[in-house]
Amino acid sequence: MEKISQSVVKKDHAPKISGRSIYVADYPSEGVLCGKILHSKVARARIKGVDVPELPEGYFYVDARDVPGDNNVNIVLDDTPVFCRETVEYIGEPIAMICGPDPAKVEEIRDACIVNYEELEPVLDFRSADEKFFDYNFGHGDVDKAFKEADKVYEEEFETGYQEQGYLETQGMMAEPEEGGRMFVHGSAQCAYYIHGAVKRVLGCDSDGVHILQDVTGGGFGGKEAFPSILGCEVAVAARKCNKPVRCVFDRREDMEYTSKRHPSLCHYKAAVKDGRVTALDIDVKFNAGAYSTLSAVVLQRGIIASPGIYNVPNVRVHGWAVKTNTTPCGAYRGFGGPQTFFAIEMLMDHIAADLGKDSLEFKEAHLVKEGDVTSTNGKYHFPVPVKDMIEEIDKACDYRKKRAEYKKPQSGRYRRGIGMSMYFHGAGFTGSGERDLIKAVAKLRKYKDGRVEVLASNGEIGQGVRTTFPKIVANELDIPLDRVFYDHPDTARVPDSGPTVASRSLMVVGELLRRAAIKLKEQWADGEEQEVEERFKEPDFLIPFYLDKFEGDAYPTYAWAVNAIELEIDTYTGRAKVLGAYGNFDVGTPADYNIVLGQMEGGFLQGIGYASIEKMEYDNKGRIRNNSYSDYLMPTTKDVPNLKCMLHVEKYPEGPYGAKGAGELPLVGATSAYLEAVEQALGGVKLNHAPFTAEDTLAVIEKEGV
Amino acid sequence: MVNGYIARSLTEALKIRAEKDVVPYAGGTDLMVENRKDVEYLFINKVPELKKISVDDEYVRIGAGVTFTEALENNDVPELMKEAVSRIAAPAIRNAGTFGGNLGNGSAKADSVLIEFVTDSKLCLASEKGERIVDVDKFYLGRKKLDLKSDELIKEILIPKKGIDNYSYEKVGGRNALAISRISFAGVFGTENGRIVKAAAAFGAVSDTVLRFKDIEEKLIGKTIDEAKAIKDEYLKAYAERMVLTRGRVSAEYRKSVCMNLLKEFLSKNGI
Numbered sequence A: 001m002e003k004i005s006q007s008v009v010k011k012d013h014a015p016k017i018s019g020r021s022i023y024v025a026d027y028p029s030e031g032v033l034c035g036k037i038l039h040s041k042v043a044r045a046r047i048k049g050v051d052v053p054e055l056p057e058g059y060f061y062v063d064a065r066d067v068p069g070d071n072n073v074n075i076v077l078d079d080t081p082v083f084c085r086e087t088v089e090y091i092g093e094p095i096a097m098i099c100g101p102d103p104a105k106v107e108e109i110r111d112a113c114i115v116n117y118e119e120l121e122p123v124l125d126f127r128s129a130d131e132k133f134f135d136y137n138f139g140h141g142d143v144d145k146a147f148k149e150a151d152k153v154y155e156e157e158f159e160t161g162y163q164e165q166g167y168l169e170t171q172g173m174m175a176e177p178e179e180g181g182r183m184f185v186h187g188s189a190q191c192a193y194y195i196h197g198a199v200k201r202v203l204g205c206d207s208d209g210v211h212i213l214q215d216v217t218g219g220g221f222g223g224k225e226a227f228p229s230i231l232g233c234e235v236a237v238a239a240r241k242c243n244k245p246v247r248c249v250f251d252r253r254e255d256m257e258y259t260s261k262r263h264p265s266l267c268h269y270k271a272a273v274k275d276g277r278v279t280a281l282d283i284d285v286k287f288n289a290g291a292y293s294t295l296s297a298v299v300l301q302r303g304i305i306a307s308p309g310i311y312n313v314p315n316v317r318v319h320g321w322a323v324k325t326n327t328t329p330c331g332a333y334r335g336f337g338g339p340q341t342f343f344a345i346e347m348l349m350d351h352i353a354a355d356l357g358k359d360s361l362e363f364k365e366a367h368l369v370k371e372g373d374v375t376s377t378n379g380k381y382h383f384p385v386p387v388k389d390m391i392e393e394i395d396k397a398c399d400y401r402k403k404r405a406e407y408k409k410p411q412s413g414r415y416r417r418g419i420g421m422s423m424y425f426h427g428a429g430f431t432g433s434g435e436r437d438l439i440k441a442v443a444k445l446r447k448y449k450d451g452r453v454e455v456l457a458s459n460g461e462i463g464q465g466v467r468t469t470f471p472k473i474v475a476n477e478l479d480i481p482l483d484r485v486f487y488d489h490p491d492t493a494r495v496p497d498s499g500p501t502v503a504s505r506s507l508m509v510v511g512e513l514l515r516r517a518a519i520k521l522k523e524q525w526a527d528g529e530e531q532e533v534e535e536r537f538k539e540p541d542f543l544i545p546f547y548l549d550k551f552e553g554d555a556y557p558t559y560a561w562a563v564n565a566i567e568l569e570i571d572t573y574t575g576r577a578k579v580l581g582a583y584g585n586f587d588v589g590t591p592a593d594y595n596i597v598l599g600q601m602e603g604g605f606l607q608g609i610g611y612a613s614i615e616k617m618e619y620d621n622k623g624r625i626r627n628n629s630y631s632d633y634l635m636p637t638t639k640d641v642p643n644l645k646c647m648l649h650v651e652k653y654p655e656g657p658y659g660a661k662g663a664g665e666l667p668l669v670g671a672t673s674a675y676l677e678a679v680e681q682a683l684g685g686v687k688l689n690h691a692p693f694t695a696e697d698t699l700a701v702i703e704k705e706g707v
Numbered sequence B: 001m002v003n004g005y006i007a008r009s010l011t012e013a014l015k016i017r018a019e020k021d022v023v024p025y026a027g028g029t030d031l032m033v034e035n036r037k038d039v040e041y042l043f044i045n046k047v048p049e050l051k052k053i054s055v056d057d058e059y060v061r062i063g064a065g066v067t068f069t070e071a072l073e074n075n076d077v078p079e080l081m082k083e084a085v086s087r088i089a090a091p092a093i094r095n096a097g098t099f100g101g102n103l104g105n106g107s108a109k110a111d112s113v114l115i116e117f118v119t120d121s122k123l124c125l126a127s128e129k130g131e132r133i134v135d136v137d138k139f140y141l142g143r144k145k146l147d148l149k150s151d152e153l154i155k156e157i158l159i160p161k162k163g164i165d166n167y168s169y170e171k172v173g174g175r176n177a178l179a180i181s182r183i184s185f186a187g188v189f190g191t192e193n194g195r196i197v198k199a200a201a202a203f204g205a206v207s208d209t210v211l212r213f214k215d216i217e218e219k220l221i222g223k224t225i226d227e228a229k230a231i232k233d234e235y236l237k238a239y240a241e242r243m244v245l246t247r248g249r250v251s252a253e254y255r256k257s258v259c260m261n262l263l264k265e266f267l268s269k270n271g272i
Helices: A011-018 A103-110 A143-148 A192-203 A226-244 A252-258 A295-304 A338-356 A359-365 A387-398 A400-408 A434-439 A464-478 A507-523 A594-612 A673-680 A695-705 B010-019 B067-070 B080-084 B089-094 B097-104 B111-118 B214-217 B225-230 B232-242 B251-270
Strands: A033-039 A045-051 A060-062 A096-101 A112-120 A133-139 A152-158 A172-177 A183-187 A209-215 A246-249 A265-274 A277-290 A316-325 A415-427 A443-449 A454-458 A533-534 A559-571 A577-587 A644-646 B003-006 B022-024 B038-041 B052-056 B059-063 B121-127 B130-135 B140-142 B153-160 B167-173 B181-190 B195-204
Touching: A033 A226, A033 A252, A045 A096, A060 A226, A060 A434, A096 A103, A096 A226, A096 A246, A096 B010, A112 A359, A112 B097, A133 A295, A143 A265, A143 A277, A143 A316, A152 A338, A172 A226, A183 A192, A192 A434, A209 B195, A226 A246, A265 A338, A277 A295, A277 A338, A277 A359, A277 B153, A295 A316, A316 A415, A338 A359, A338 A415, A359 A387, A359 A400, A359 B003, A387 A454, A387 A559, A387 A577, A387 A644, A400 A415, A415 A673, A434 A644, A443 B111, A454 A464, A454 B067, A464 A507, A507 A533, A559 A594, A559 A673, A577 A594, A577 A673, A594 A673, A695 B214, B003 B022, B010 B022, B010 B038, B010 B153, B038 B052, B059 B140, B067 B080, B067 B089, B080 B111, B080 B167, B080 B181, B097 B111, B097 B153, B111 B153, B111 B167, B111 B181, B111 B195, B167 B251, B181 B251, B195 B214, B214 B232, B225 B232, B232 B251
Parallel strands: A033 A246, A183 A209, A277 A316, A577 A644, B003 B038, B022 B038
Antiparallel strands: A033 A096, A045 A112, A060 A096, A133 A316, A152 A265, A172 A183, A172 A246, A265 A277, A415 A559, A443 A454, A443 A533, A559 A577, B052 B059, B059 B153, B121 B130, B121 B153, B167 B181, B181 B195
């Protein structure tokens, strides 16, 4: 194991494990107003007015009229209002915020507000929804010709549902007016500078008029990429009006119903097969964006770029669209569009293989991309593709091929077994030219007179370990003890913008800037002096420039690769599946810390198994999300997959620190198809095409197919 | 702010129960989640009389304040009860949750209650006026409705000692731990001199209360296994007709399919 990979105790371990960390809800309440949101109770309506009860001294009603600047939250587009405009577009949309010293009184006032709705017909059926927020087309080769010349054409639709991030700490933000009119906003978040950009626009102030601190954050998984910008704007507007600190912390029910989750998808695939090979794919990917566009553009981009999977198909046509429905806006969740399309392509390949009388694995292997091949966007796989080796490693770990052959034989009795495999990538870092054109990351190191070194960057610790791995990189280059290097939670008033904590980019992109900065600092090191060095992002030379208008070029500089196998046993009397083993082989390049990375892989893989099996969330015919508590929305525990084995395959990325690539999202992306392939086999070779695939779904198939 | 009374003896608990409008609070695993405002609790987790497990000629008597963990560590508690209790939630909840609370919460999903139904257990209810014994199925009047007077406390659960060794138990939860039952099944079967003397089948979490149809069970009583086989279809049809289930986190149809599958498995396990 490389020196950098050797595990250390995480820097935030002691305060978190001992309960001493201060989260946004933990700051003393004295002098702080409690803010509670008046949410829309209907999916679509014109607001004719709100009857607000008489407010006691010290209580405030805050709505769109109180926004000093622009009532739009900057995310990708600016269509999300801080507080609703003339209409509300989903159940839960913020109409106003009630603020006051006593939370119970605030709640009482909020509940006594009478909103006069003129109800409008909402769009709730995602399948028939056609108002497009985004509409992309791209491809390569001659798809029509390939279909004309095909021996056989396959057509299938795949569907996936919501997935809730399920972070332990709910959304919470706090705003405090400071002397001189500056606004201080802090809370549970991933992207301090996103909030900074959003709040300054809403308050109508310049960059110095507001600063953002990421508090200790109890998990994000993407759920705190964009939403804290919205809530941050709301508390900032409220604090401006009340001229007092205002804090708003969601309860679990609000959080589950009204904050972003993974986009439900409908993926329609058509494949041409000639001489036993897939020669063309015609793909239509539709995402349910919800009521506002938030992050749907970028989630969709990542999803459709991955839609042909990791297979070399010469002719590809992709259409992707994100449609509006009057439901909670969807957003970022670990994997970011990838889990939906990788599920579709993996199942499609599996089904074509079955039809051709071949095993899924053999069929997929015959189509695998390799170094030098063209990507779906006419970019290039610049580095070795280690998937074949990774398959062999998985096979060795769980005897995959033997079991696959064994379980293929007719089974009888109450319990039936199956095993399935998936293979996929996660593009490391921002999609397209985002790093170069939008983020332009800057990171700094500050050395103090006593020789301690501080990392100055804006990437937030959300459990993924950056407070530890960033200092590890710096300490390693400077050759000083780890306890001499520290990285605090970022405050935009004192750290440069090294970009958001998203896209599995922090370690690979910012970690490399810090490594270079450390080399620079070492060269200039002068004992007893305060010194500062800075490093700026530079696009790697080898990249084929990406053009978003044409979806052409390298969408990612490199890829993290994975192979998953899942073995399970179905109880044909109850439909329940018992996971006998889940095996994940992940290539995230050089791990910056073995335990941290392995923890990430295990957690993400388990989230993926939850997405595949039990995590079901739906809205009713009014547009209300029904699964709004942890007893109605179950996520797996370690008891569900006790035999979870993760391993790391290292294919180094020369531009990442010590060869590291993006890691955080990879483990979640491909579990679904491995799981469903296993279910299919256990049920005697049926074809399945939706996830989550629950015990109830399984029993329905058993009864229908007479398994 | 929680208001309430801490009782140190059963006499004291019954006195408070009679005089005040209180909610009995044993382990609190349901009540803590409910977090009701403006109620007064009677904390009975320190009442020694409710913490005992004893055995007499006919019954294993489990005090209402006995926790699931305590039952699992006891040698007298029947295996069937232990199996059901071992699947409740997770260790932390089993350390706090009690038999009395499982009953008092009134839910058809209560895992220990299913076992009390299938074993024809009785409950001892106490008040200052005295004690009375009720059959568990008579105790449940409907969804969340119990035959428990405002001055009464559940004192003990009386599980018959004999005739419950040959059992089946199945819990279908949403996951393997920390899961509320979506369907649960328990069956107890017995023969004497080649004839069936017991064929109890109880279904939990599928209706307002635990379901048990003793009149259908009667069809098998006194029959030989071969005779039982001959009327198996009729027996299953009777169940299918009577089983009108509610939907919850899963559909009523799914629940019914699973119940019928588990019932068939129970029969076939016993040679029918």
